[in-house]
Amino acid sequence: MSENGAGKQLSRLEYERKARRRSLIIAGLSTTAVVGALVVLVPLAPGWPAVKNSFFNWEIFVRTSPTLLRTFLLDVAIFAWCAPLIAIWALVIAVFRDTRSPALFPFRLFAIIYTDIFRGVPVILVVYLVGFGIPGLGLPRPWNSPYLWGSVALILTYAAYVAEIYRSGIESIHVSQRNAALSLGLSQSDVMRYVVLPQALRRVLPANMNMLIALQKDVALLSFIGPVEIFRQAGVFKSLLANFTPYVVAAVIFLAVTVPATRFADTLISRQNRRRS
Amino acid sequence: MLKSPLIAAAVALLMTVPLAAQAGPECAAGKTISPGKLTIATGNPAYFPWVIDDNPESGEGFEAAVAYATAEAMGFSADQVDWVRAGFDESIQPGAKNFDFNLQQFSITEDREKVVDFSLPYYSSAMAVLVQQPTADAGAVPTIDSLRTLKWGAAAATTAVPMIDVITGSSNSALLYNDGADVVEAMKANQIDAALFDLPTALYVAAVVLDDGVILGQFPADRTENPDNFGMLMQEGNPLKECVDQAIQEITANGVLAGIEAKWLSETTGVPVIQ
Structure with a gap:
């Protein structure tokens, strides 16, 4: 009985750890995608060189x-x-x-x-x-x-x-x-x-x-x-x-x-x- | 009157050639932001004696008159001139502008030239030291040694700021304000002894705004350090620049500009020069 309970406990911890890792990976990927898109897309705008020169010189x-x-x-x-x-x-x-x-x-x-x-x-x-x-x-x-x-x-x-x-x-x-x-x-x-x-x-x-x-x-x-x-x-x-x-x-x-x-x-x-x- | 269309065409050609060599309408054609119109910007508000009664459409005041003279030399009649208001920040922001050129005592500097274009100068301004009578009575005189002991103020967005640093020989020595009106307010509150303005503005403030304003002296316009030449500000790479420059050359050469200066800024002589 107790052994069984400990096993259940363990598998639940295991499951929670996996779920946490999974959400971390998803959060990481989506953040990278958004930041990446900003870094790539903004400089493609026609006015970017002028904006960059005026604000980020x-x-x-x-x-x-x-x-x-x-x-x-x-x-x-x-x-x-x-x-x-x-x-x-x-x-x-x-x-x-x-x-x-x-x-x-x-x-x-x-x-x-x-x-x-x-x-x-x-x-x-x-x-x-x-x-x-x-x-x-x-x-x-x-x-x-x-x-x-x-x-x-x-x-x-x-x-x-x-x-x-x-x-x-x-x-x-x-x-x-x-x-x-x-x-x-x-x-x-x-x-x-x-x-x-x-x-x-x-x-x-x-x-x-x-x-x-x-x-x-x-x-x-x-x-x-x-x-x-x-x-x-x-x-x-x-x-x-x-x-x-x-x-x-x-x-x-x-x-x-x-x-x-x-x-x-x-x-x-x-x-x-x-x-x- | 003319005998044949050929002669008419030849006469028309002859008439347009000298115009094209100057700053005729051909030069500006298609280069203004609204076709057939010249859009000129000034400050909000625009001050005496640059624009009288904040009403540039009247053509009264030095810069208003210069604007209309330039427009005329470029081939625009008075009713083809539109006025808009644009401050310094709007004028230097990256991107499209809502004016063809902007004149409001913008000093031409090397650093500014990197971001915007300036026309040839239409006025070279002396810088003047404005004080109140009690300061003059207390022994302030137009020498560098005396000026160094005063508490200075200036409008922050002007080339007066680096000049005060030169006068006092130290950086960050002045209190700085948003505009000339605030500088005057600080002077009334006795928080500053002296302020540095371009000479025409200083004369106006001394005569009209302050009860006991005195011009202590001027740094002449042709000084070697920090000369203050006013230029018309345009978007970087504006193709209209050559037309504006030609127009300014023309009104300089034919004396129109000098006439306008004599009319609106005549009092600037007679102020002692600071060595």
Whole structure:
């Protein structure tokens, strides 16, 4: 009986292994066919030499890469100082929005209006308005720096989105937990601090990873008000060389950062799903 | 009047020969994108003094006038000229273009020539340094040493960018913007001290856009480094190029071009030259 069961077990494993190998081979073949067709067919198009020269010009790729890589450091720096400030300011807005005491209603109102406005207005308008408008009021140097006010614009906009993500996390904590904590004698603020937020922030981590990836790309919007980061530098090269290859270089550099970040976010999400199920 | 068809034919031949030697309609026949029409592109919007009131159809403004003069020399009457709008990016993209030629202060450069064709130059532009009065009051003068201490800005898609690097002696020394309007905005916000424009644009900005704009000086058009010659941009290998070139040679030789320049860009003299 047991011997028979072990035999069955073995043949099932065998079968599964075969099936897996079979699907791997099919996937491999179909991918090769599609990629092969693209590689063979696209260059057959009549305009391919012109497109190749304009977008995938190796000589220009090599010539512009070092400068573009250097200007990418500015994107990284802007990202690095914006991200933590966004996280903090968004948390403030989210907590404002969750206030329940009638006396604190103005805070709540402010949070509602704030998120409505900054989620509804195009980022680029905020960048222009804050980046040119506020320094235009007559601030002396260095307080009129486009780096400073451009960053403020990004922080204001992104905080509105992230605050809403926080809020969804906060509201996902069941009200019975709050009531239980209150019945234990915790104050409203302690409930928020020790019961709600630790769970809520953990829950929205994957969603916030997506915001980080979006922010990495939107940092380039600061170039509209002066800073020469990778996107602007690519534009300068484009105009001087009359060739779009520098943008392809910029895209490759961006991908080198965003693809690992996206994979990391996916891992976080699936880990969280496993834990919940 | 004519006695016989033979003489008529001979007269017609005589009349067409000199025309064909110049840039007559024969040259352009069948080479334009829509038959019997010359399609010319300009920027969106097009700026003073190149095109007045963003209305090239009026023929008012330097480039609008040059376009009509060129068209005439090529054998197109004013109502055979169609205008379209096309930015720089649309003009350098691979593939068919929606214009025969595009003029909007495109500087002819060796690198650009690899991708598109340029006509002979129709204007050689000086580059001018624009500042605000307080900067000039603070002691900025048109010498390289003084200019080097300023905070620079320019429109990113222009040949002013490499020139600022030459002036300041370092790369990436300027803040760069999408267009001239944004450069002016940054200047108003006091984020930059000085901007580099082609001289006619700088004069316009100083006189009309800024309250206290001052042209500090100009780098003359015939400078040896980075001369800024404006050419009409055409698709690479466009057969129309020789006709356009002949037309520009013709309006240069007969003084029409100089007349247009005198009419629309006359203020450009009298600006101090930077050594």
